[in-house]
Amino acid sequence: MTAMTEEIQKLSKRFLKMYPVKDIDLKLMMNNLSKLDYDDSMEYQEKLLRSTIHHPIVQKYPPTILYRQRFLKRLITEIEDINLEVIDSLYKAYTNLLSQENRNTENSGSISYCYKTYCLAPELTITLKETQNIISEGTTGMFTWQASHVLADWCQKEADSFSGKNVLELGAGLGLTGLTVIKACNPASYTFTDLHMSVLKTLKENILINLCNGSSPESTNEPSDGFSIPYxxxxxxxxxxxxxxxxxxxxxxxxxxxxxxxxxxxxxxxxLILKEALGKSDGATAYVASTIRNQDTFNCFRNALVSNNVKVKSESHHAYQESPSQQKSFIIIMKLML
Structure with a gap:
């Protein structure tokens, strides 16, 4: 794989997950572009467009229109700044975005949705319908939180531990961790659980997107708070x-x-629900990933585990930072058993 192809793939992955436009470093890409002759420059720009705005996933599950506008404006400006001709299709894509309505935003009450696609491994891609709001309709479950990313990554690395096992997730949210385990770890069963109906409805949609190509088989014609499908x-x-x-x-x-x-x-x-779940099967294990935001709150959790005879068998510490402009988070994954 050439260095230029690697740079395009890196850019594509960042674009699909709505990596902050201001944090995307295009210097190396512009340096590569400046060394090409006219025809190769035109083709390189077309590849950039096909890998981002015109990516097949984006055609079906797009990031917000504002994000796409900002990305294209930045890309066009960077090319112009090195005194290269910008291909017409880049300008056309930008003007089309400026003129159209925000077709990728669905409004349900106060919730505005978009799609983010996470390329977690060469053969593992997860697309999620989610919001950009930390709190929507009184719940924090419509947003993919830092610990979910860390736990999903950890589960991939521990895939053998999940093979053939029955897995229960508490507070599953929009499904990043669970979908990762299902697609990468081959469990016998996976049960997502959550409380808020809007979360459950969106979770069901995300399961269908990732496990059923977006279609809804007859077996899922059930309420969002209770359905089952094979994968x-x-x-x-x-x-x-x-x-x-x-x-x-x-x-x-x-x-x-x-x-x-x-x-x-x-x-x-x-x-109490953790203890009940662990008590259902001999040797059952829980893995709880927590972002440390308030030490007192986390200490309260530790104390509650001790007082209810839930043992902390081990813990691992992780740092997570989506991009340079975003705050670094510190996550602890605790292994719990009775």
Whole structure:
């Protein structure tokens, strides 16, 4: 693979996940472009367009129109600044975006949706419908949080530990961790659980996008808070679970949770539901990934685990930073058992 092809692929991956435009470094790409003759320069620019704005995924699941506008404006400006001719199709794509309505934004009450596609490995791509708002309709579950990225990456590296296992996720949100495990780790079953109906509805859509090519098989003509589909050798289910009043209905080998330790009011029911899930099967293990935002809140979680005889068998520490302009997060993944 040539250096120029690698740069285009790197740019494509960042564009698909809506990496901040201001943090995209185009210097090397512009340097490569400046060394090409006219015909090769035109072809290189076409490749850039095909790998971003005209990418097949973008045609079906686009980032926000504003993001695409900003990206194209930056790209065109960078090419002009090195005194190269910009291909007409780049200008055309930009003017089309300026003139059209925001067709990729769906409005449901106060929620504005977009799509982000995460290229996690050469053969592993996850597309999520999500919001850019930290809180939507009174829930934080419509946004993919830092610990989900860290836990998803950790699960890929530990794929053998999930093979053939029954996995339960608490506070599954929009599905990044679960979809990663399903597609990369071959579990026997995976059960997503969450509470908020808007989250469950969007989670179902994300499952269909990634596991059913966006189509809805007859088996999913059920409420968003309870459906099940097969995916290869894995039985995939979604269930509504209220930690304060519901119970875990079936046994599981592994429990996963990401960014669920953020409010002291929910820590006690969280620990009780964790203990109940772990008690359903001998040797069951939980992995809880927590972004450390407030040390007192995290200490409250630790104390609740101790008082309920849930053992912390080990923990690993991770740093996560999406881009240079975004704050670095520190995440702890705790291994829990009874």
């Amino acid at each position: 290869k050798d894995t039985r995939v289910s979604v269930k509504r679970l209220d930690w304060t009043s519901d119970h875990v209905q079936s046994s599981c080998d592994i429990v996963l949770a990401a960014d669920v330790v953020y409010d002291t009011e929910i820590i006690f029911p969280l620990v």
